[in-house]
Amino acid sequence: MTDQPPVHEPTNRRRQFLGRLSLPERTFITDALRTETVGGMLLLGAAVIALIWANVWPQAYQSVLDYTVGPSAPLHLDLSLATWAKDGLLTIFFFVAGIELKREFVAGELRTPSAALLPVVAAVCGVALPAILFALVNSGPGGHPGGWAIPTATDIAFALGVLAVVGSHLPSALRAFLLTLAVVDDLIAILIIAIFYSHGIKFWALGLAFAGLVLFWFLHRRGVHGWYLFVPLAVVNWALMHESGIHATVAGVAMGLMLRCHREGDERHSPGEHIEHLVRPFSAGLAVPVFALFSAGVAVSGPKLREVFTQAAPLGIVIGLLVGKSVGVLGGAWLTARFTRAELNPRLKWADMxxxxxxxGIGFTVSLLISELAFPDDPALAARAKTAVLVGSVLAAAVATVLLKLRNRHYRELCEEEDRDLDGDGVPDVYQEDDPAWRARVGEAAHPTTDEGQDPSPGPRDRPGQPG
Incomplete structure (x- = not known):
């Protein structure tokens, strides 16, 4: 038994994407966003430090990036610190992304095809249009079409960090859209990296990595516990994937997808939820900021910034992030709502979208990674691409900040409505509106009676001068 009244949810209603979330789902998303927001602030701080370091002490910064550590045999792991950050630490980020993706498919918005349609189409359009715009800008002489994937990624942590700085009261449903969009976006980025940026595949190492993943899945499904077993196995799987020629971060995604993310029996948390709870702070608080520290340090000067807007590759990145992402996501969402049964919550406006x-359009972590993968033999071009990623992301953040400020009062009103708890029972009223007992209880609290049992508030027949 529980002291709290039951949470009643409407029945026999068509599922709306961005409609009211169930209370457990809302709590889960709120906790996730809280951590990601802090991680976004750390990511922003690391990027600023990298820029200052690379422009004030460029030789010291480059020497740290090139410092090599690790065993050379048998898996050629004598890597630079920059590579360890890119291929090693970022694997943890993709591991968490894999768990988020699995959870969305089994317990989140993506489990229902009708609800999943809108964010999936929006994410696909938000990837396709930036790639098309980049290809068009780079179709002429001197273009570099190989970097088409750079402006296709969204950095959810950075985006939520911007929200924290702005101080917006963005409704939870719209925040959930951003999170779901980023999960689908991450899946597409993973597929792009695995298919288009993997070279010289060694099938013996890939086969052993696959066997290691099968062992990981088998032990997990058999209920075997113990970090001392799974962490070494994960490291071996990562090393084999790195040696195979497939980008090592794919190993992290694969292991995240193998975790069980639904609850069984009397479990309070599924294994996937428990592991994500443990690993997410390490990913958001250390792995991604360190990667940003080793990747975002590019020379910024007047001539460098001019190159962003005068050369095809960096210009394509800026246009892709600022125009392609926003138009693609919004257009995909609108077309889906216009021509399918998917619909937004009526309380939300397209201005919010x-x-x-x-x-x-804030593309940072994955965009910086793809910048290095797209131009491995041209460090100068990779540096210009990184500069373009920073410029495009800053411009997108600035425009979004203005729009969010304009909507701030509307957001605050929506949040106050969602969080209102008139009877003080700890459950938001929106989850109890269909409960007759709750309505009676709230009615008594909102309209106290006099000693004679009459409502003191004047009605049309109680006002002075009105007939009794």
Missing amino acids: VAVSVLA
């Missing part, structure tokens, strides 16, 4: 679509 405009702001969030522009916010999706």
